[in-house]
Amino acid sequence: MIIVMQLGAPQEQIEAVAETLRARGIEPLILPGEDRCAIGIPASLSSDQRYDLEAMLGAMEGVSKVTQTSHPYKLASREFNREDTVxxxxxxxxxxxxxxxxxxxxxxxxxxxxxxxxxxxxxxxxxxxxxxxxxxxxxxxxxxxxxxxxxxxxxxxxxxxxxxxxxxxxxxxxxxxxxxxxxxxxxxxxxxxxxxxxxxxxxxxxxxxxxxxxxxxxxxxxxxxxxxxxxxxxxxxxxxxxxxxxxxxxxxxxxxxxxxxxxxxxxxxxxxxxxxxxxxxxxxxxxxxxxxxxxxxxxxxxxxxxxxxxxxxxxxxxxxxxxxxxxxxxxxxxxxxxxxxxx
Amino acid sequence: MIIVMQLGAPQEQIEAVAETLRARGIEPLILPGEDRCAIGIPASLSSDQRYDLEAMLGAMEGVSKVTQTSHPYKLASREFNREDTVxxxxxxxxxxxxxxxxxxxxxxxxxxxxxxxxxxxxxxxxxxxxxxxxxxxxxxxxxxxxxxxxxxxxxxxxxxxxxxxxxxxxxxxxxxxxxxxxxxxxxxxxxxxxxxxxxxxxxxxxxxxxxxxxxxxxxxxxxxxxxxxxxxxxxxxxxxxxxxxxxxxxxxxxxxxxxxxxxxxxxxxxxxxxxxxxxxxxxxxxxxxxxxxxxxxxxxxxxxxxxxxxxxxxxxxxxxxxxxxxxxxxxxxxxxxxxxxxx
Amino acid sequence: MIIVMQLGAPQEQIEAVAETLRARGIEPLILPGEDRCAIGIPASLSSDQRYDLEAMLGAMEGVSKVTQTSHPYKLASREFNREDTVxxxxxxxxxxxxxxxxxxxxxxxxxxxxxxxxxxxxxxxxxxxxxxxxxxxxxxxxxxxxxxxxxxxxxxxxxxxxxxxxxxxxxxxxxxxxxxxxxxxxxxxxxxxxxxxxxxxxxxxxxxxxxxxxxxxxxxxxxxxxxxxxxxxxxxxxxxxxxxxxxxxxxxxxxxxxxxxxxxxxxxxxxxxxxxxxxxxxxxxxxxxxxxxxxxxxxxxxxxxxxxxxxxxxxxxxxxxxxxxxxxxxxxxxxxxxxxxxx
Amino acid sequence: MIIVMQLGAPQEQIEAVAETLRARGIEPLILPGEDRCAIGIPASLSSDQRYDLEAMLGAMEGVSKVTQTSHPYKLASREFNREDTVxxxxxxxxxxxxxxxxxxxxxxxxxxxxxxxxxxxxxxxxxxxxxxxxxxxxxxxxxxxxxxxxxxxxxxxxxxxxxxxxxxxxxxxxxxxxxxxxxxxxxxxxxxxxxxxxxxxxxxxxxxxxxxxxxxxxxxxxxxxxxxxxxxxxxxxxxxxxxxxxxxxxxxxxxxxxxxxxxxxxxxxxxxxxxxxxxxxxxxxxxxxxxxxxxxxxxxxxxxxxxxxxxxxxxxxxxxxxxxxxxxxxxxxxxxxxxxxxx
Structure with a gap:
């Protein structure tokens, strides 16, 4: 999951997102970027965590968008099961x-x-x-x-x-x-x-x-x-x-x-x-x-x-x-x- | 309901549609038209009849399309009830x-x-x-x-x-x-x-x-x-x-x-x-x-x-x-x- | 810009993307992530660079998607001009x-x-x-x-x-x-x-x-x-x-x-x-x-x-x-x- | 072309549409219908006439919709040219x-x-x-x-x-x-x-x-x-x-x-x-x-x-x-x- 901040989001908003993650035991990776900051989540999350986090982070001030880097389905995914289901x-x-x-x-x-x-x-x-x-x-x-x-x-x-x-x-x-x-x-x-x-x-x-x-x-x-x-x-x-x-x-x-x-x-x-x-x-x-x-x-x-x-x-x-x-x-x-x- | 025939649909196909309607007690109105024939149904139909007829006529040979001239809903319609529901x-x-x-x-x-x-x-x-x-x-x-x-x-x-x-x-x-x-x-x-x-x-x-x-x-x-x-x-x-x-x-x-x-x-x-x-x-x-x-x-x-x-x-x-x-x-x-x- | 790799993309594909960026003077930030790796580009890019990079990186093996973290327009953007145009x-x-x-x-x-x-x-x-x-x-x-x-x-x-x-x-x-x-x-x-x-x-x-x-x-x-x-x-x-x-x-x-x-x-x-x-x-x-x-x-x-x-x-x-x-x-x-x- | 009137459109609105057509040399065919009246145009119209009529009739009081019974293209149509263009x-x-x-x-x-x-x-x-x-x-x-x-x-x-x-x-x-x-x-x-x-x-x-x-x-x-x-x-x-x-x-x-x-x-x-x-x-x-x-x-x-x-x-x-x-x-x-x- 990657959280992209709004352009010019002040340091305290970035820090608030980071704190929210740390409070859940997730160590954020802050990418000072291009023309705005992004925050990566390198840890492996459960699906439940991902959904809850997406809603919560998306509502925080200074957050522009939350991008999932993996697909939301798991059991249905080819990555979960390489063999064709018959x-x-x-x-x-x-x-x-x-x-x-x-x-x-x-x-x-x-x-x-x-x-x-x-x-x-x-x-x-x-x-x-x-x-x-x-x-x-x-x-x-x-x-x-x-x-x-x-x-x-x-x-x-x-x-x-x-x-x-x-x-x-x-x-x-x-x-x-x-x-x-x-x-x-x-x-x-x-x-x-x-x-x-x-x-x-x-x-x-x-x-x-x-x-x-x-x-x-x-x-x-x-x-x-x-x-x-x-x-x-x-x-x-x-x-x-x-x-x-x-x-x-x-x-x-x-x-x-x-x-x-x-x-x-x-x-x-x-x-x-x-x-x-x-x-x-x-x-x-x-x-x-x-x-x-x-x-x-x-x-x-x-x-x-x-x-x-x-x-x-x-x-x-x-x-x-x-x-x-x-x-x-x-x-x-x-x-x-x-x-x-x-x- | 209006049944529009395909361009150049032969007389027997037009007649077959007309017969299908007459067999159900509906007198069709044949409009030799523009560059194709259309068949009007002037009689008042129940909703059930309309739906069944639409499917059936739409599958007949020579029929280009079946157009409903009134809306498919009845109780919900303003025409059925002029007063606002409160x-x-x-x-x-x-x-x-x-x-x-x-x-x-x-x-x-x-x-x-x-x-x-x-x-x-x-x-x-x-x-x-x-x-x-x-x-x-x-x-x-x-x-x-x-x-x-x-x-x-x-x-x-x-x-x-x-x-x-x-x-x-x-x-x-x-x-x-x-x-x-x-x-x-x-x-x-x-x-x-x-x-x-x-x-x-x-x-x-x-x-x-x-x-x-x-x-x-x-x-x-x-x-x-x-x-x-x-x-x-x-x-x-x-x-x-x-x-x-x-x-x-x-x-x-x-x-x-x-x-x-x-x-x-x-x-x-x-x-x-x-x-x-x-x-x-x-x-x-x-x-x-x-x-x-x-x-x-x-x-x-x-x-x-x-x-x-x-x-x-x-x-x-x-x-x-x-x-x-x-x-x-x-x-x-x-x-x-x-x-x-x-x- | 963030490049998300496919699940299980091998190290050499990740490295190939990184090399492509370095060859253009851009130092990539590699995020070993969740269940797949992502690569962030912290440097400020010109619009031209962004477009060319997006096409090129998107076609590389092992790349799942390339996400832009900023909008593609610049002069039209509120961030470029805070005052309303009259x-x-x-x-x-x-x-x-x-x-x-x-x-x-x-x-x-x-x-x-x-x-x-x-x-x-x-x-x-x-x-x-x-x-x-x-x-x-x-x-x-x-x-x-x-x-x-x-x-x-x-x-x-x-x-x-x-x-x-x-x-x-x-x-x-x-x-x-x-x-x-x-x-x-x-x-x-x-x-x-x-x-x-x-x-x-x-x-x-x-x-x-x-x-x-x-x-x-x-x-x-x-x-x-x-x-x-x-x-x-x-x-x-x-x-x-x-x-x-x-x-x-x-x-x-x-x-x-x-x-x-x-x-x-x-x-x-x-x-x-x-x-x-x-x-x-x-x-x-x-x-x-x-x-x-x-x-x-x-x-x-x-x-x-x-x-x-x-x-x-x-x-x-x-x-x-x-x-x-x-x-x-x-x-x-x-x-x-x-x-x-x-x- | 078929003009479908609104439910309960009074006789004078129906007549106004008919008059508009007659003024252009087109004899309308009035279909007292189902639960509303429709007016058919049996004559062959040029494309120009059809388009102008559609706009004009669609704006008249009491008109619910104007349905074209033939397609709007002519030279491109299979009916115009049965043979495949090579x-x-x-x-x-x-x-x-x-x-x-x-x-x-x-x-x-x-x-x-x-x-x-x-x-x-x-x-x-x-x-x-x-x-x-x-x-x-x-x-x-x-x-x-x-x-x-x-x-x-x-x-x-x-x-x-x-x-x-x-x-x-x-x-x-x-x-x-x-x-x-x-x-x-x-x-x-x-x-x-x-x-x-x-x-x-x-x-x-x-x-x-x-x-x-x-x-x-x-x-x-x-x-x-x-x-x-x-x-x-x-x-x-x-x-x-x-x-x-x-x-x-x-x-x-x-x-x-x-x-x-x-x-x-x-x-x-x-x-x-x-x-x-x-x-x-x-x-x-x-x-x-x-x-x-x-x-x-x-x-x-x-x-x-x-x-x-x-x-x-x-x-x-x-x-x-x-x-x-x-x-x-x-x-x-x-x-x-x-x-x-x-x-």
């Missing part, structure tokens, strides 16, 4: 060099619709089946999902097909219910900083699929993962799904694909890309899906629906059976070229 | 022409600290006391609040001083606990789209103070309010607290003050401004607080701490006792000039 | 405690229209007359302005009324032409980083009114001012006019009003707010104009048009004669209350 | 199915440095050589380029190697000078709405390489292209180079790769991606370059420097000789897999 669910592996595709409809609407979706997914060669039973909808008047009935449908279809399932959980108290039926707990973009949910998901021991919030910088995304990891649950999967767009005329979000190599550098956790929400437009899903694979993603989450025109939610971004199957073929071929193994 | 808590009135100030520390840290804060607030003439018992912190390693112990402290200090209290609730299952001790339930910016929480807060019957999410357009903000209102709870208070900034060098967020006149035009709900989070810097709080009053806000939420340097959270944005008291004096004087009544 | 044009004073209003239409359309506009401005008590002769329009098919003919109209109306004039110049080679007729050169938001223009405007010796670019952080805004100042022209006036909005449904831009106290702290230059472009909606201009005064702005630029419905550009944001006159009355009254002098 | 410079082809790479240093620093750069570019198999002679630098104290001396170096190296050259031109009056030495005129991101420059570049007849502004929505980007095209110059090449980022901790901009399929759908112009500026970090250039090819881009602009550590500008994002050569090999191999021809 999340294993039955025979499916996420991360660690294989490439996984999660497909399925936005919402579970009925046994028939979901079975048909599962068939598309399975026949195409994908291994994870997504579906929403509880839907976070912007409007209270939109379709909100089938709730537990939807989870039961997912469980049964999973039993029939052998596909691993993933579904969103929207609050901490619903974690046990969802965990009873579903393999992977999804935390949606709007819930990325729902801290009670992150903690409960962490405690569940189930793999957690964490979507990046639409205005979350990378550091906040990894700190949200840290919440789950700090509960002793190492099975966190990250998902880039688009950030706030410049305008909403052509796409619903801005897919931040460079976040893939950034995340692969700074964290050991698997990184999945969701081009369906990331663009919001079915015909941009295929090019962005392939681009994500090439950029180094560990997999994709893609919406598909046997009949997008009749989907009760997000129909405009779901792929038809034909388009999803074609995309899976192209991804397999591209994976072959790149020497990647499809999960 | 929220009353004991003898304090929020909205309807008076101006209210909510002051207090970011976190409840101890009985001593909170009593001292309450004294500042009360002596300065403010009427609502804020404090955080459950803190949504970006890092799992930061101070997370005193939990129920903090609520009890707030309740006792409220009893001693007569101040109305407000405190954040972070999940739906915690609503009863917080509602037991606290007068106004605060829903934080990160929870603006925590729909189970919105619904529980709505059901509690308590006044709900809803902060705008950092990347929420006005429509999404008002739809979040709609979730609470649609539970039969009319006592919703809106709060602008800053949106995602262009850069974070000088302020933590961008305070969107023009949202005040926009909201006052489109909704009947009271609008409060939080310049403490909105800027993140104590010395910008006073100018933005006064600007908010002039721009038409119904009140302010301001962080104050008896000793910001020792605050366990957000110390850099809290006002000292002196500065808070001075600001309250200036606000009272400005209110007098503007002919506003301080609550 | 720009004087004839008997009008901008900055230094007075409050100035610049009014007029977006475009000069004809002698009649512009004379009528000038009358509104003069009668209302404003002292500076704005008008566009060269219009930067997003579409090549929109009205582009009357060019030199427009400048001549402005000059003549200025002679008739005594009003100081301001008009936009769009390229360096047009500076002499505009400077021949107009008192203050306006550099538009889209031209904020048109460096040849900034340099020519600087050389002209005329006061320069510099609008903030829609995606410009404060540092880039002040560096653009630095371009003008570094030509020996001290008469720079800054203008906040709205930044990229979250969405465009209700306002055209997000007016960043907190930039006013930020700029007043970090620079000595006068700060004007343009609520017409800042919101893009005539009925939000008055509340934001008054808020800007309260927030500490040195003045306003406001669009007014004798007949907004017939305006050839930006009609939806221009105030009618009545509304402009009423706003001027309110501003005068508010200035009286605040103890500010209207220019 | 720009040909000597034997190099840009667009139309081939893939082109433009490589070279940010700045031309000396004959030696530029010759060495050209050698890297040529040996690696790239065909276009970039270099900056006039550098738009954020700070007036940074290296500004060698000016005409730099252009002469570029011309000579082009003559020696046969490589096509591209270099930035910063103002309209410099177009003839740059056009004298250089094959393709680059218009930088900061100049995207420098309209006098767009017009002069259009008139020059030279191919124009137009970079997207950091806060430009797609419509504004294509309208900037329209400025060039409307001068009778069909040879416009578009470049996505990153938009304003959420934060600047890990990348300098957010590369909007989904803009590639969006642009390929809505315009016939070639689309190039610049991952060097788009990320600002050398080690993210290769993954994003390959992702851009897969996403459908027509080519890349990549910074390379024989010795990035000594680069006078943007050293941190330039690839070393080895890394550039390796990337070119990978691109060629990927192009082979995708069935694309490298130019």
């Amino acid at each position: 999340v294993r669910v039955r025979d499916v592996q996420i991360g660690g060099g294989t490439f996984v595709v999660m497909g399925g409809p936005c919402s579970v609407e009925s046994m028939e619709q979901f079975r048909a979706s599962a068939e598309i997914v399975k026949n195409s060669g994908a291994t994870i089946l997504r579906g929403g039973a509880f839907k976070p909808r912007t409007s209270p008047y939109s379709f909100q999902g089938l709730a537990e009935e939807g989870l039961k449908i997912m469980k049964q279809v999973s039993d029939e097909t052998g596909l691993v399932t993933i579904s969103e959980v929207m609050s901490g108290d619903m974690v046990p219910l969802v965990a009873k039926y579903i393999d992977i707990l999804q935390i949606g973009a709007r819930s990325m900083q729902n801290f009670p949910l992150l903690i409960e998901a962490g405690r569940s021991g189930k793999p957690v699929f964490l979507k990046r919030g639409p205005s979350a910088p990378i550091d906040e995304f990894l700190l949200a993962a840290e919440y789950v990891l700090s509960q002793g649950n190492p099975n966190v999967i990250l998902c880039e799904r688009g950030i706030v767009p410049l305008d909403r005329t052509y796409t619903r979000n801005t897919l931040d694909l460079a976040a893939v190599p950034v995340l692969k550098e700074y964290t050991h956790l698997p990184v999945i890309v969701d081009p369906s929400h990331g663009t919001g437009v079915a015909r941009y899903v295929a090019p962005m899906a392939k681009a994500a694979m090439v950029a180094g993603a560990d997999g994709l989450m893609i919406e598909t629906h046997p009949n997008p025109k009749e989907a009760l939610s997000d129909g405009s971004q779901a792929l038809t059976t034909d388009k999803f199957t074609k995309l899976m073929d192209e991804l397999r071929s591209l994976a072959g070229f790149l020497g990647k193994k499809m999960s | 929220v009353r808590v004991r003898d304090v009135q929020i909205g309807g022409g008076t101006f209210v100030v909510m002051g207090g520390p970011c976190s409840v840290e101890s009985m001593e600290q909170f009593r001292a804060s309450a004294e500042i607030v009360k002596n300065s003439g403010a009427t609502i006391l804020r404090g955080g018992a459950f803190k949504p912190r970006t890092s799992p390693y930061s101070f997370q609040g005193l939990a129920e112990e903090g609520l009890k402290i707030m309740k006792q200090v409220s009893d001693e001083t007569g101040l109305v209290t407000i405190s954040e609730v972070m999940s739906g299952d915690m609503v009863p606990l917080v509602a037991k001790y606290i007068d106004i339930l605060q829903i934080g910016a990160r929870s603006m789209q925590n729909f189970p929480l919105l619904i529980e807060a709505g059901r509690s019957g308590k006044p709900v103070f809803l902060k705008r999410g950092p990347s929420a357009p006005i429509d999404e903000f008002l739809l979040a309010a709609e979730y609470v209102l649609s539970q039969g709870n009319p006592n919703v208070i809106l709060c602008e607290r800053g949106i995602v900034p262009l850069d974070r060098t000088y302020t933590r967020n961008t305070l969107d003050l023009a949202a005040v006149p926009v909201l006052k035009e489109y909704t009947h709900l009271p609008v409060i401004v939080d310049p403490s989070h909105g800027t993140g810097v104590a010395r910008y709080v006073a100018p933005m607080a006064k600007a908010a009053m002039v721009a038409g806000a119904d009140g302010l939420m301001i962080e104050t701490h008896p000793n910001p340097k020792e605050a366990l959270s957000d110390g850099s944005q809290a006002l000292t006792t002196d500065k808070f008291t001075k600001l309250m004096d200036e606000l009272r004087s400005l209110a007098g000039f503007l002919g506003k009544k301080m609550s | 720009v004087r044009v004839r008997d009008v004073q901008i900055g230094g405690g007075t409050f100035v209003v610049m009014g007029g239409p977006c475009s000069v359309e004809s002698m009649e229209q512009f004379r009528a506009s000038a009358e509104i401005v003069k009668n209302s008590g404003a002292t500076i007359l704005r008008g566009g002769a060269f219009k930067p329009r997003t579409s090549p098919y929109s009205f582009q302005g009357l060019a030199e003919e427009g400048l001549k109209i402005m000059k003549q109306v200025s002679d008739e009324t005594g009003l100081v004039t301001i008009s936009e110049v769009m390229s360096g080679d047009m500076v002499p032409l505009v400077a021949k007729y107009i008192d203050i050169l306006q550099i538009g938001a889209r031209s904020m980083q048109n460096f040849p223009l900034l340099i020519e405007a600087g050389r002209s010796g005329k006061p320069v009114f510099l609008k903030r670019g829609p995606s410009a952080p404060i540092d880039e805004f002040l560096l653009a001012a630095e371009y003008v100042l570094s030509q020996g022209n001290p008469n720079v006036i800054l203008c906040e006019r709205g930044i990229v909005p979250l969405d465009r449904t209700y306002t055209r831009n997000t007016l960043d009003l907190a930039a006013v106290p930020v700029l007043k702290e970090y620079t000595h230059l006068p700060v004007i707010v343009d609520p017409s472009h800042g919101t893009g909606v005539a009925r939000y201009v008055a509340p934001m104009a008054k808020a800007a005064m309260v927030a500490g702005a040195d003045g306003l630029m406001i669009e007014t048009h004798p007949n907004p419905k017939e305006a050839l550009s930006d009609g939806s944001q221009a105030l009618t004669t009545d509304k402009f006159t009423k706003l001027m009355d309110e501003l005068r009254s508010l200035a009286g209350f605040l103890g500010k002098k209207m220019s | 720009v040909r410079v000597r034997d190099v082809q840009i667009g139309g199915g081939t893939f082109v790479v433009m490589g070279g240093p940010c700045s031309v620093e000396s004959m030696e440095q530029f010759r060495a750069s050209a050698e890297i570019v040529k040996n690696s198999g790239a065909t276009i050589l970039r270099g900056g002679a006039f550098k738009p630098r954020t700070s007036p104290y940074s290296f500004q380029g060698l000016a005409e001396e730099g252009l002469k170096i570029m011309k000579q190296v082009s003559d020696e190697t046969g490589l096509v050259t591209i270099s930035e031109v910063m103002s309209g009056d410099m177009v003839p000078l740059v056009a004298k030495y250089i094959d393709i005129l680059q218009i930088g991101a900061r100049s995207m709405q420098n309209f006098p420059l767009l017009i002069e570049a259009g008139r020059s007849g030279k191919p124009v390489f137009l970079k997207r502004g950091p806060s430009a929505p797609i419509d504004e980007f294509l309208l900037a292209a329209e400025y060039v095209l409307s001068q009778g110059n069909p040879n416009v090449i578009l470049c996505e180079r990153g938009i304003v980022p959420l934060d600047r901790t890990y990348t300098r901009n957010t590369l909007d790769l989904a803009a590639v399929p969006v642009l390929k759908e809505y315009t016939h112009l070639p689309v190039i991606v610049d991952p060097s500026h788009g990320t600002g970090v050398a080690r993210y250039v290769a993954p994003m370059a390959k992702a851009a090819m897969v996403a459908g881009a027509d080519g890349l602009m990549i910074e390379t420097h024989p010795n990035p550590k000594e680069a006078l500008s943007d050293g941190s994002q330039a690839l070393t000789t080895d890394k550039f050569t390796k990337l070119m090999d990978e691109l060629r191999s990927l192009a082979g897999f995708l069935g694309k021809k490298m130019s």
